[in-house]
Amino acid sequence: MKFDMPATTNPIDQLKVIGKATERIDGPLKTTGTAPYAYERHDVAVNQAYGYIVGAAVAKGRIESMDLTAAKAAPGVIAIVTAENAGQLDKGNLNTAKLLGGPAVDHYHQAIALVVAETFEQARSAAHLIHVDYERAKGAFDLAIAKNSSTPPKPGFGGPPDSAVGDFVGAFESAPFQFDATYTTPDQSHAMMEPHASIAAWNGDKLTVWTSNQMIAWSVGDMAKTLGIPKENVRLISPYVGGGFGGKLFLRADALLAALGARAANRPVKVALQRALMMNNTTHRPATIQRLRLGATKEGKLTAIAHESWSGDLPGGSPETAVSQTRLLYAGANRMTAMRLAVLDLPEGNAMRAPGEAPGMMALEIAMDEMAEKLGLDPIEFRILNDTQVAPDNPAKPPSSDPQSKAPEEKHYPHPPFSQRRLTECFRTGAERFGWNKRNPVPGKSREGHWLMGIGVAAAFRNNLVMKSAARVRLDNKGVVTVETDMTDIGTGSYTIIAQTAAEMMGVALHQVVVRLGDSDFPVSCGSGGQWGGNSSTSGVYAACMKLREAVAQKLGFDSTKAVFADGQVRDGGRSTPLAQAAGESGLVMEDAMEYGDLDKKYQQSTFGAHFVEVAVHASTGETRVRRMLAVCAAGRILNPKSARSQVIGAMTMGMGAALMEELTVDKRHGFFVNHDLAGYEVPVHADVPHQEVIFLDETDPISSPMKAKGVGELGICGVAAAIANAIYNATGVRVRDYPITLDKLIDRLPEVA
Amino acid sequence: MHNPENAESPRGATDLTRREFLIAGTATVALTGCMGLGTKSATEMKPQQAAATRVSFHVNGKPCQLELDNRTTLLDALRERLHLTGSKKGCDQGQCGACTVMVGDRRVVSCLTLAVMHEGSLITTIEGLGTPEHLHPMQTAFVKHDGYQCGYCTPGQICSAVAMLREIKAGMPSHVTSDLTAQPKLTADELRERMSGNICRCGAYSNIAEAITEIAGRTA
Numbered sequence: 014m015k016f017d018m019p020a021t022t023n024p025i026d027q028l029k030v031i032g033k034a035t036e037r038i039d040g041p042l043k044t045t046g047t048a049p050y051a052y053e054r055h056d057v058a059v060n061q062a063y064g065y066i067v068g069a070a071v072a073k074g075r076i077e078s079m080d081l082t083a084a085k086a087a088p089g090v091i092a093i094v095t096a097e098n099a100g101q102l103d104k105g106n107l108n109t110a111k112l113l114g115g116p117a118v119d120h121y122h123q124a125i126a127l128v129v130a131e132t133f134e135q136a137r138s139a140a141h142l143i144h145v146d147y148e149r150a151k152g153a154f155d156l157a158i159a160k161n162s163s164t165p166p167k168p169g170f171g172g173p174p175d176s177a178v179g180d181f182v183g184a185f186e187s188a189p190f191q192f193d194a195t196y197t198t199p200d201q202s203h204a205m206m207e208p209h210a211s212i213a214a215w216n217g218d219k220l221t222v223w224t225s226n227q228m229i230a231w232s233v234g235d236m237a238k239t240l241g242i243p244k245e246n247v248r249l250i251s252p253y254v255g256g257g258f259g260g261k262l263f264l265r266a267d268a269l270l271a272a273l274g275a276r277a278a279n280r281p282v283k284v285a286l287q288r289a290l291m292m293n294n295t296t297h298r299p300a301t302i303q304r305l306r307l308g309a310t311k312e313g314k315l316t317a318i319a320h321e322s323w324s325g326d327l328p329g330g331s332p333e334t335a336v337s338q339t340r341l342l343y344a345g346a347n348r349m350t351a352m353r354l355a356v357l358d359l360p361e362g363n364a365m366r367a368p369g370e371a372p373g374m375m376a377l378e379i380a381m382d383e384m385a386e387k388l389g390l391d392p393i394e395f396r397i398l399n400d401t402q403v404a405p406d407n408p409a410k411p412p413s414s415d416p417q418s419k420a421p422e423e424k425h426y427p428h429p430p431f432s433q434r435r436l437t438e439c440f441r442t443g444a445e446r447f448g449w450n451k452r453n454p455v456p457g458k459s460r461e462g463h464w465l466m467g468i469g470v471a472a473a474f475r476n477n478l479v480m481k482s483a484a485r486v487r488l489d490n491k492g493v494v495t496v497e498t499d500m501t502d503i504g505t506g507s508y509t510i511i512a513q514t515a516a517e518m519m520g521v522a523l524h525q526v527v528v529r530l531g532d533s534d535f536p537v538s539c540g541s542g543g544q545w546g547g548n549s550s551t552s553g554v555y556a557a558c559m560k561l562r563e564a565v566a567q568k569l570g571f572d573s574t575k576a577v578f579a580d581g582q583v584r585d586g587g588r589s590t591p592l593a594q595a596a597g598e599s600g601l602v603m604e605d606a607m608e609y610g611d612l613d614k615k616y617q618q619s620t621f622g623a624h625f626v627e628v629a630v631h632a633s634t635g636e637t638r639v640r641r642m643l644a645v646c647a648a649g650r651i652l653n654p655k656s657a658r659s660q661v662i663g664a665m666t667m668g669m670g671a672a673l674m675e676e677l678t679v680d681k682r683h684g685f686f687v688n689h690d691l692a693g694y695e696v697p698v699h700a701d702v703p704h705q706e707v708i709f710l711d712e713t714d715p716i717s718s719p720m721k722a723k724g725v726g727e728l729g730i731c732g733v734a735a736a737i738a739n740a741i742y743n744a745t746g747v748r749v750r751d752y753p754i755t756l757d758k759l760i761d762r763l764p765e766v767a
Numbered sequence: 768m769h770n771p772e773n774a775e776s777p778r779g780a781t782d783l784t785r786r787e788f789l790i791a792g793t794a795t796v797a798l799t800g801c802m803g804l805g806t807k808s809a810t811e812m813k814p815q816q817a818a819a820t821r822v823s824f825h826v827n828g829k830p831c832q833l834e835l836d837n838r839t840t841l842l843d844a845l846r847e848r849l850h851l852t853g854s855k856k857g858c859d860q861g862q863c864g865a866c867t868v869m870v871g872d873r874r875v876v877s878c879l880t881l882a883v884m885h886e887g888s889l890i891t892t893i894e895g896l897g898t899p900e901h902l903h904p905m906q907t908a909f910v911k912h913d914g915y916q917c918g919y920c921t922p923g924q925i926c927s928a929v930a931m932l933r934e935i936k937a938g939m940p941s942h943v944t945s946d947l948t949a950q951p952k953l954t955a956d957e958l959r960e961r962m963s964g965n966i967c968r969c970g971a972y973s974n975i976a977e978a979i980t981e982i983a984g985r986t987a
């Protein structure tokens with residue numbers, strides 16, 4: 014089914030199931046510990062052996078020698094996989110660095126060996142007996158230095174590296190109010206709770222991997238490519254994913270090494286990446302240096318906007334696209350953006366929740382706060398004054414935003430209108446609910462005992478992407494509808510919204526729907542990423558259900574355009590038949606995909622919001638506590654308000670981490686992230702997080718899809734950190750432009766304690 | 768890198784002991800396992816030439832006897848030997864709380880304690896609280912308040928929450944308890960402080976707090 018015209022009224026609009034706050038259908042399994050995650054599949058293959066990964070101890074260089082003698086002789090050891098004995102290996106399309114290093118080492122903790130043994134304890138113990146001599150090479154580890162040799166990256170997900178509208182330089186120079194500041198965001202880690210884990214089993218030349226992965230089809234492709242075997246011989250199964258946030262978008266070392274280990278050991282092998290390896294072995298959100306320049310009239314109209322961003326990655330890698338939102342968020346006739354990419358020999362940088370916008374908004378939305386103050390304007394009014402209903406700067410996109418697509422470039426629209434844009438309403442609604450008018454605009458003036466109190470605001474913005482997604486639906490003779498798609502549920506609530514969609518479409522109760530996800534034997538979905546999963550995967554289910562409805566109607570001799578599916582019955586005029594009966598003994602199966610025309614080119618599809626935060630900063634120690642948080646979101650139809658709200662509060666929590674504590678500390682001499690575990694890399698815990706409130710504006714977006722929905726999972730993180738930074742400024746009068754805002758950056762600049 | 772093997776005392780001195788352990792272990796193979804729990808036979812999983820010990824404890828009310836490599840954590844004994852995979856391994860370093868189980872009434876991060884240290888312990892895992900068909904009230908509350916997303920921290924959060932309420936009842940103070948001699952109350956601060964050993968990277972904290980508060984109100 015192709016979606017190339019705005020949606021009209023369709024069965025989803027009945028809203029009998031869709032749009033209702035619904036408990037997750039996988040809840041009873043997850044809360045009882047019976048949802049099986051990858052490493053836990055004792056049931057799927059007998060005689061599983063244990064693999065333990067050895068990570069490189071240098072950031073860059075060569076393995077001169079690797080002595081496996083002691084490890085091989087250690088109790089229980091079955092096999093040891095290294096690059097030397099693994100046979101010819103290619104590299105996945107979506108991997109920047111090889112997943113099994115050696116003799117060349119590309120980054121610290123790159124996997125260089127897998128020890129396979131009878132037990133975990135034996136594998137771990139033997140892994141420590143491997144002796145490796147390295148020849149250490151010089152590497153670039155400091156972005157501030159590497160920045161000077163950075164170059165324009167290839168166009169990618171975030172569009173071309175440069176864009177320009179009007180005459181920025183001229184407009185900026187002549188602007189009565191100018192602002193120019195540089196911000197930094199650090200390297201961050203996904204730090205999902207479930208480590209990357211896989212069990213691999215070979216049956217002849219066929220490989221099955223039970224794994225934890227967001228994008229099944231991408232990773233089937235890259236597993237096949239890496240091993241040099243046909244795609245048809247690879248099956249990935251990933252029904253439960255213990256968090257991803259972008260860290261499980263790709264094939265990673267656990268899966269590849271489990272496959273290689275299983276081949277070497279001639280039996281199934283299970284591998285979980287050790288927590289202490291995760292942060293250097295896998296991908297991370299790259300650090301950025303961002304310069305913002307704003308020029309405005311004395312009334313507060315932006316006339317000039319420039320956003321430049323520098324980030325680094327391994328050779329062949331990609332930039333953190335931190336300027337993306339600045340092309341779209343505020344009006345302004347003269348503007349430019351630029352991204353530059355430096356070569357760094359740190360671990361691979363890649364997508365983490367809202368790549369581009371999350372760090373980009375961290376800088377832009379402080380700059381807007383600073384500019385508002387300079388202009389003597391309320392920060393909300395300043396933003397509303399510069400609202401726009403058309404995309405101000407929409408440079409021609411590269412041929413396709415899908416890295417695996419070869420589709421030709423389509424017509425370019427330089428200033429498409431937004432399909433929906435209710436940013437102003439988000440601010441107004443939030444201001445009223447949060448008590449914005451109680452905020453003292455003069456910083457450092459509100460006290461509660463030892464605490465300096467402050468309120469801050471920031472816009473939330475994240476693009477809405479639509480992706481082709483397929484599903485198969487089966488109706489059996491009991492009236493049970495089974496949906497199969499390789500879509501994943503990484504905590505996003507896919508199981509439930511897919512069940513809701515099928516229930517709504519087929520007119521059955523939620524408990525009459527069975528959802529099976531995350532298996533490459535199922536039709537290829539959009540996968541979980543870029544906050545496109547909810548809208549796109551349910552649209553695929555919509556397409557398949559449409560076909561099934563037609564098949565049912567046809568079988569009954571009903572007019573498919575008039576047939577009503579409700580309460581487990583199909584009705585046409587005066588005739589009514591139970592769905593179960595219509596399916597017949599053999600049942601009915603239909604499969605379809607939703608594909609998209611150019612509505613996402615003719616219209617700019619984005620999601621909007623406003624974050625409000627109240628903080629208390631200790632007047633003596635500079636410790637920041639977040640007291641209240643509110644997000645107001647305008648993101649199309651909310652399919653399941655319960656899980657959507659959870660997505661947003663989770664994103665707000667991660668944004669709080671970015672504001673206050675998250676930073677992978679780079680050892681600039683040896684080139685690795687020092688704090689590579691959950692003790693050193695701090696993330697928010699219960700004690701950090703207050704009650705969080707979320708408001709969804711009542712909205713549908715018929716331009717987006719037949720579901721009229723968009724994404725929220727990433728919108729929720731965009732802008733939170735800046736809102737906190739702005740609240741800290743409001744509390745203390747101290748402006749910190751280098752994240753995270755830890756107390757050492759405040760303490761010597763706090764107002765005198767009275 | 769820290770090497771547990773090299774850290775052991777010189778070879779020879781301990782070898783005999785190891786062999787003795789093994790002989791003792793082999794003789795009792797037929798007896799090991801866990802009543803009523805699906806488990807691999809000890810022969811299938813028996814570690815070779817490593818110090819092994821026979822240990823007996825109760826898991827979810829059922830007596831278990833296992834012969835274990837001494838290095839086996841309680842978490843791995845549960846997950847890999849008894850196939851009770853509800854307890855999660857998030858870090859294996861005592862940093863995340865995903866592996867939280869109850870030993871007696873106390874919360875324990877099971878990755879940070881060796882199984883052989885639990886002779887005679889009464890261990891309760893998430894599987895011992897409820898089943899999908901018969902949820903424990905805390906599990907029901909987590910579903911109702913959407914106190915989870917990916918679900919990976921969830922069993923640990925729930926075990927921790929159940930034991931935490933018992934700790935408060937037993938009068939155990941926390942870091943934020945102002946009066947150490949008074950009976951602590953389940954304020955929002957107390958709850959958040961006491962649950963802070965359980966990380967939820969999905970960020971379900973606000974909902975988890977609501978779920979626990981509902982149950983605490985009911986049992987108070």
Ligand code: FES
Pocket residue numbers: 855856857858859860861862863864865866867876877878879
């Ligand atoms: S697995 Fe035990 S605390 Fe993380």
Ligand code: FES
Pocket residue numbers: 206255256504914915916917918919920921966967968969970971
């Ligand atoms: S639910 Fe995913 S970590 Fe808590």
